[in-house]
Amino acid sequence: MIMVASYCRVSTDKEDQANSFASQQRYFKEYIDRQPDWELYRVYADEGITGTSTKKRVQFNHMISDAKMGKFQIILTKEVSRFSRNILDTIGYTRELKALGVGVLFMNDGINTLEPDAELRLSIMGSIAQEESRKTSTRVKWGQTRQMERGVVFGRSxxxxxxxxxxxTINPEGAELVRLIFHKYGVEGKGTSIIAREMREAGFLTYTGNSRWNNSHIVKILKNEKYVGDLIIPVVDRKVS
Incomplete structure (x- = not known):
């Protein structure tokens, strides 16, 4: 019996049913069930993570580790862009897997990395996936820049x-703490470690509700572009009617 794994990289968008974990898992299971000598070992899935790098893809790296341990002989994945959008990663990992005797089948692209011409075809498809990722990133950045020009703010509270x-929008309670920190640093001439200690002793809380202020908290606030005036955007003051 040949043990087969599958890899999915899925979107967090609940409307994206075509790439959902459930639909991909069902597709791979049904496909494997139709092969008399195949048995599903496991479905590995990374959710909402970019395909341009494998560093943060926990399940992908787990799959590679399991492959090195000989737990399966084949990996099924939907297409090259689901496996990786970085051509160097795509070629590097498929070569490594092939050396281990593990083939990768890219279903939509019709590529089996154990075939003689697979690397050439994979290079072409991988290059297309990488270029598409670059174009998408450029479009997103362009759109965000145009929105920022209109005063739209990106980021978290x-x-x-x-x-x-x-x-x-200005949060009055938090704003007082920011002003206090800048006053201690700029007017009173205190260092960041001293300021952090005084914030702890006074019982003030960080944005996350932590009373354990440290040097890095203070440094980040003192350097933040939204506090020091390097960012020009419309700000709503709650006290203004």
Whole structure:
């Protein structure tokens, strides 16, 4: 019996049913069931993680580790872009797997890495996937830049500021703490470690509700572009009617 694994990289978008974990898992299971000598070992899936790098893809790296241990002989994946959008990663990992006797079958692309011409075809498809990823990134950045020019704010809420629906709003309670930190540093001339200790002793909480202020908390606040004035955007003050 040939043990077969499958790899999915899925979107966190609940509307993206075509690439959902459940639909891919069902597809691979049904495909493997139709092969008389195959048995499904495991489905590995990374959710909502970019395909341009494998460093943060926990399940992908787990799969490679299991392959080195000889737990399966074949990996099924939907297409090259699901496996990786980085051509060097694609070629490097498929070569490594082939040396281990593990073939990768890219279903939609019709590529089996154990075949003689697979690397050439994979290089072409991998290059296309990488270029498409670059174009997508460029389009997203362009769109975000145009929205930022209109005053739309990207990012999360932070101490002194609330971000909601693209609008930055001053949070009065948090803003007082930010002003206090800058006063201690700029006017009183205190170091970041001393400021952190005084914030702890006073019982003030960080944005995450932590009372354990440390040097890095203070440094990040003092360098943040939204506090020091390097970012020009419309800000809503709750005290203004």
């Amino acid at each position: 932070m101490l002194g500021y609330d971000v909601k629906n693209g609008t930055l």
